[in-house]
Amino acid sequence: MIAATPRLVLRGRDFTAEAISAAVVVLLVVVAATTSDTFLTPANLTNLLKQMVTTGLLAFGMLVVILTGGIDLSVGSVVAFTGILAAGLSAGLPIPVAMTVGVLAGIAFGLVNGALVARFGLAPFVVTLASLTTIRGLAFVYSEVPITPTDPAFLGLGSAMLGPVPLITLIMAVVFLAGGVFLSRTPAGRSIIAIGGNAETVRLAGINVRKHVILAYAISGACAGLAGVVLASRVGIAQPSVGVAFELDAIAACVIGGAALSGGRGSARATFGGVLVLVLINNLLNLYGVQSFWQQVLKGLIIIVVILVRRK
Amino acid sequence: MIAATPRLVLRGRDFTAEAISAAVVVLLVVVAATTSDTFLTPANLTNLLKQMVTTGLLAFGMLVVILTGGIDLSVGSVVAFTGILAAGLSAGLPIPVAMTVGVLAGIAFGLVNGALVARFGLAPFVVTLASLTTIRGLAFVYSEVPITPTDPAFLGLGSAMLGPVPLITLIMAVVFLAGGVFLSRTPAGRSIIAIGGNAETVRLAGINVRKHVILAYAISGACAGLAGVVLASRVGIAQPSVGVAFELDAIAACVIGGAALSGGRGSARATFGGVLVLVLINNLLNLYGVQSFWQQVLKGLIIIVVILVRRK
Amino acid sequence: SSGGGQDDGTQTIGVANFLLSGPYFSGMDKAIAAQAKKKGKIQIISTDANGDAAKLAANIEDLLSKNVDAIIISGGPLESAPAALNAIKQAGKPVVLVDRKFAVGEYTSWIGPDNKAIGVQDGQFLAKRLTDGGKVGIIKGGPADNSIGLARTEGLKSVLGTTQGITLVEAPDFGNWSSDGGLSVMESLLAQHGDLKAVFCENDAMCLGAQRAIADAGKAEQIVLAGVDGQNEALKAIQDGTNYVVTGLNDADQIGSMGLDRAVEILSGAKVEKDTVVPSPMVTKDNAAQYYDPNGTF
């Protein structure tokens, strides 16, 4: 067996990326638990569970797109649009319906992004940069002012707890579990990964590349739509201005989890590790009371260190 | 010779990208001139000249990095840092010196970005995403509050006119002219382009790839530093919070100008065309009195249309 | 479409918004336009710099090139724009600042709130309310260069910092002036300081998010909230007798319409006050009904 770096291969699968993510997460947890009294309190742990939801949902969708070799910069705008749409519709429609429409809107944006990329061969970066702008504008066109749903049931999704675990965290966990199975065990998932490695080979294997690329962007749109609805429900107010720069954390989570931006490499598990790393860093810096702008300085440096470690 | 699209080739050089940019610019100008009374007024034209400066400077630096196959997301933060540094230093140092130090700081950040990319082989997207965060934090660390230089001479750079042309526009023009010559007529410029096409080949030709990649990021840093200083001087006050999302317009300008994000393809002239397209779109939407949020919607759509046209 | 001194006596007023994408700022823009319509014979040209200071300068130059008669600047988080103010001065046009008073540069008139006073007001209310003392959390909007937020917090601290039995804890992270930001900052704050008695936010949007976090943590009985702005949802929460107990009115509608009036007065040659502080009445359960307009835009 020939490999440039020592790798962890079990039963024929390469777990190196997962192992590194797990190691970094464990390290952060140990540091946090030993240096902060607050870290292991139930309140803080519940907090962590809640705060990983938005980044987590976006990161999974982003992973699927990144696997194809693309990128989806529009997710933050989709969060804003779908949240405010669901909140707006909840005035006239049953809340589950309003929320479903929100997620469907996310899928619709994803389909448009995907079609522009797959059908017309445009660069994903630019397509989703343009749709970032357009969808943000549409969110404001839909409502310039925040919308507060009057029906308290709108808050249910965001505040329900199942024992010690928030419902939305469970939803995110289900997305990652189902997503993991999708990527590793279904023909569509395998095809998406292979497309990122070499789209021409996949096309000649009789697999519809366009369809799968569009599917990937639709999944990202769905995740962003879900994140938007969840966020609106969690906050209780939907604002057209939320979600600016959310894509950056989602992308960072994927990369920290070892996904290659050139496509074809990445896993749901390792990406989830990346999400944990980001959330833990934020939590830790907050617990230590590090000032906001020093937090920024450190966060950037830590990301560099993590990817330097991963590179080894 | 087989070619997918009709191309404009003169004396062995391919001018297709330039031609498309020029055509789109001319089209926009004609539409603007015929549909708006204000467009051709000297005041509006001067305005246009000023409005293109920040995006223009950043776009040229971004082009150089994109040519190597990289990307520089940190330029907006560099604008903030260098602006506030120059403004801060102008209290104790002669203004030209303070401004030069600002630009040098931009170069320093570029060198760090470049070193992380070239020396450690990290993905440019992630490196500059991390430095976007860190440098923004550093701007606030340098000064949490805005700095207003007391010496009115600090405003000189930003407000001076040479005849009908603002000095800062001339500076930007010089950057593009010199940059164009650099890219097309110097060994370093050609090497940067070649690296984006096939870095391994360039390495095998005995050219120091690392050095040139670092140079590219340093150029982007220099342009961002210059843009930061110019912006502070133009506004008359330096704020650590300026420049958020500036990188997006710069990247959009490059792509509208036909640069390939995968590297190796793009020209200063066509990128300048891309800058003009963006500035004209903004100006037109303003002249028509399109409401701000609709402007965003339309801007995204127009970018898509332009790159669809370019693809043909 | 080009401005000033048209034959029919219509006057053109340019509005330069630094950042429209916030309910407070778009409310301001709308109020100016609405007031102009009410007055009649006034044309409004509104621009948005989308948070880019250079673009604001360009927009102002744009307005000047269209020969507007006066300019209203809604500067939002922008601390100042000396060069743009210079350009307006050179063009000999009057400029009215609304809400944001620029730290430097010459302007004709400013109409806005006294942000520090609002903080003081909230602080006094909380001092009276927390008879047994206790911890008070502070959620700032950020970034660190936002002097509007700084003034509000400074006002609060000037009262509570010296009140016996009260400890102040500032959240290290910023809430970015938004409800979702307020929510997550509050959650972090609660994890470390479960014993808070009150929370002050630099605006209502963040307080509304914080209120959610408090409710989720089951601490609605324990912690009261104090905000700033008088955003509709906050007024309603106060009126309904929730744990949202106080805010200081910083009415975009009022400031916007006064700003327009001020510009018109100036154009008519009247001598006007340079700085006008719009009073920011304290809103509590007792008087919230008076300010809450279910159909208001902000």
Added chain:
Amino acid sequence: MSLVLRGVTKDYAGVGVLHGIDLEGRFGEVLAVVGANGAGKSTLIKILAGAQPMSAGEMWIDGERVGLRSPHDAHERGIRTVYQELTLVPGLSVTENLLMGDFPRRRGLIDWPAAHARAAELLESIGFGAIDPRTSAERLTVARQQMVEIAKALVTEPRVLILDEPSAVLAGSDLDSLFALIRRLRERGVLVIYVSHRLAEVLDLADSIVVIKDGRVIETTEPARTSEDELIRLMAGRRLEQIYPDRRPEPGDLRLEVSGLTRDGEFEDVSFTLRAGEVVGMFGLVGSGRSELARCVFGAEPASAGSGAYGSPAEAIAAGLALVTEDRKRSGLVLGMSVRDNIALTTLKGPLIDLARQRDQIGGMIDRLGIQPEGCAPMVVEHLSGGNQQKAVLAKWLLKSPRVLLLDEPTRGVDMATRVEIYRMIDALARDGVAVLLISSDLTEVIGASDRVLVMAHGRIVGELRSEQTSEDQVLAYSMGTLT
């Protein structure tokens, strides 16, 4: 006057690839290096070129010990290399690719007219004058690109010229001009190190031959003292009894009928049939349009006119077709994925993939084709040697049990022993009733392995010959248009 290697060893992350290579090349000779796939030829060359450091060992030039730290070092010492993979920068002109980093300048700036002139002169002087130096590299055919690669190595006359399988993409007159060029260089005192799997060519050209097996030199010889059979035996470690299989019985039913097929700019009015149980060879010079034809039949590219082509690869596969493309890196494999995942690509079935079943199935196929090394299923396919990569591509399609198999240059870059295995496999498939189209630029192979040969030239089928009744000369004559 020689270049000497002593005890050169190379390992990648602890795994040995070269184990103490000794060899000596004299200036003014052609030194051929031959060996099976994965023997370590390319690795040896990268060390000579300064592109890879050796793990241990020494290199001497003219009695002076040299240590190469970079390709630049090698260039300074007059060592130039043409790699197995094409390395031109696609967006740049031929001139720029040739002169990279060493442009004529005026007042510090590159003088483009002078640069183009110099490039044109250079191309002319080595017999490649047909190439316009202003064209961008990506717009040249693969053969032309290879010629530019070679020209690039000759910008300044080298002392040592290393060529790694230069003939793999050249044919006909292009090949002749390459050989002529090599002979001229030899006369001028250049040491040419030549790597190739085409043994006839090696025997024709070389002054001395080094045989490498498993990273060791197992023989140093001369053309006069050896033969093709002998070299094959040395490389493979065993004697190959019979290279081409016996004739097959008469073919069966019609499996594919192509008629009047045209794709504008690529090929025109092509008609042929494939029957069950037959192997049809297709010969043509590089650029004659065979690959395009195969891709078009398979539905990878739309046809402009005619019948017999499928609408999409999916349709073609559903009808029982399989296409092994000529460029495995670009369109045959997903290099970063495991061998198993690559082979699985054509047989993904849902809703949930049965991993255990997939493992068995693919494991069986890997065993059947003898893909090396042992237990390679989870390995990243990129780490296999060329021949084994080719087998992985075959495995992917065989798993699909195709009824019609289109093979485009299936033995390019593949060593003799592996080729024989591939011929056997083709034969076995045909005997099982599969119809096979074998596209190849190797004349011997095309005649030896097929029942009938179609000859293409300039996008048309110009001849159809029975394999047992034709000769290499006749096929070549058809392909060059001297016989119709």
